[in-house]
Amino acid sequence: MARFTNKISQALLTEFTGKPLPGEPSAHHSVLGRVAVNAFAHVALTSGAAYAAARGWGARGALSAAVWVAASLVCMTLAAGAVYAVRGVINHHLFGHGNVRETGVRRVVAENLGRMASVVWVLPAPGPYAKGHRPHHSATASAKDDDFVALLRRGLRPGMSMEWYRRWFRRQTNNVPALLRDMWRDAASHLGRQVTHSHKALFLGTWAVLVALIVAIGAYSLILSALLIRLLAARYSVTQMMSEHTWSRIDPTRTKYEPGLTFHRLVGYPLPDPTGSPLRDGLTVLAWSLKMLSALPVRMGVAAGDLKHHHGHHANAKADWANSAFLEPSGEEVWGNVAEWNEVTFAALHRLPTSHWDALLKAMRV
Numbered sequence: 001m002a003r004f005t006n007k008i009s010q011a012l013l014t015e016f017t018g019k020p021l022p023g024e025p026s027a028h029h030s031v032l033g034r035v036a037v038n039a040f041a042h043v044a045l046t047s048g049a050a051y052a053a054a055r056g057w058g059a060r061g062a063l064s065a066a067v068w069v070a071a072s073l074v075c076m077t078l079a080a081g082a083v084y085a086v087r088g089v090i091n092h093h094l095f096g097h098g099n100v101r102e103t104g105v106r107r108v109v110a111e112n113l114g115r116m117a118s119v120v121w122v123l124p125a126p127g128p129y130a131k132g133h134r135p136h137h138s139a140t141a142s143a144k145d146d147d148f149v150a151l152l153r154r155g156l157r158p159g160m161s162m163e164w165y166r167r168w169f170r171r172q173t174n175n176v177p178a179l180l181r182d183m184w185r186d187a188a189s190h191l192g193r194q195v196t197h198s199h200k201a202l203f204l205g206t207w208a209v210l211v212a213l214i215v216a217i218g219a220y221s222l223i224l225s226a227l228l229i230r231l232l233a234a235r236y237s238v239t240q241m242m243s244e245h246t247w248s249r250i251d252p253t254r255t256k257y258e259p260g261l262t263f264h265r266l267v268g269y270p271l272p273d274p275t276g277s278p279l280r281d282g283l284t285v286l287a288w289s290l291k292m293l294s295a296l297p298v299r300m301g302v303a304a305g306d307l308k309h310h311h312g313h314h315a316n317a318k319a320d321w322a323n324s325a326f327l328e329p330s331g332e333e334v335w336g337n338v339a340e341w342n343e344v345t346f347a348a349l350h351r352l353p354t355s356h357w358d359a360l361l362k363a364m365r366v
Contacts, residue, residue, distance in 0.1 A: 128195065268295040
């Protein structure tokens with residue numbers, strides 16, 4: 001029983017942190033399972049958020065209202081993480097690379113479920129996303145990389161002070177108009193020229209039915225909850241994007257891939273080695289547990305799903321990303337949460353000359 005319990009607890013730690021023990025067997029995650037679990041979680045949590053918000057609005061006492069509002073916010077936070085996890089699974093695994101293990105009927109079910117989820121949650125349309133994502137691997141941190149260009153347009157610059165980067169990051173992650181524009185671009189991608197007429201009809205028809213149904217039953221709190229959840233998911237995306245690479249390309253005018261632009265982001269903190277003192281070790285485990293709890297929001301949101309394996313994915317883009325923690329890629333490991341990861345990226349950008357991106361920015365007219 002103890003061996004079984006230890007096996008389960010280690011599997012949970014590996015799923016949480018992204019760091020398996022040496023020789024630990026792969027968990028063999030499936031894309032279909034990932035989509036199904038997160039889809040169910042999102043529907044349940046969005047409904048729970050709407051219900052709690054409605055109860056909070058109609059509550060008589062201030063304490064009761066505060067409890068219901070807090071419950072609604074917790075549900076929204078977790079639901080946004082589920083949306084972001086599905087975005088990584090669907091857009092990236094299925095349509096960005098096609099590197100999934102499902103075949104036959106399971107593959108068809110996964111792709112159609114993924115396409116429908118991208119419509120309902122207004123994720124980027126599969127076709128345009130796949131086309132725009134490929135240069136992110138072949139030409140990372142260049143003018144062809146959509147993620148890098150998005151950061152440049154938000155005002156990211158090289159050679160600034162560490163404090164400048166911290167302030168810039170706080171502004172960008174709380175820039176609601178910019179986040180709303182990101183959401184609008186995702187919605188517009190379903191109606192662009194690169195999308196088939198059948199997909200456009202699916203998008204418009206699905207949303208016509210959803211809006212009519214919500215209006216008919218008067219579930220307006222559901223609309224507000226869904227909008228706030230999607231906005232929070234967009235915030236997770238910008239937050240994650242900052243540390244997914246160091247962005248410190250040696251020659252930003254070239255488009256050939258340069259190694260060393262990623263590092264292994266591990267969620268949480270390693271457990272210190274035991275000292276032999278029961279009291280001291282007990283206090284150490286307690287402090288470690290509290291620190292791990294502080295990283296829980298990051299794991300459920302910014303590093304939702306398989307994003308903690310981003311470094312391993314870039315090391316081997318054709319591998320099954322959902323299980324890439326077990327590939328044990330080489331490279332720098334950084335434990336912690338967003339703050340620790342960002343410091344690595346900020347330090348790399350700080351070391352660049354302030355004129356490093358001048359030619360690139362001039363060509364982009366930014």
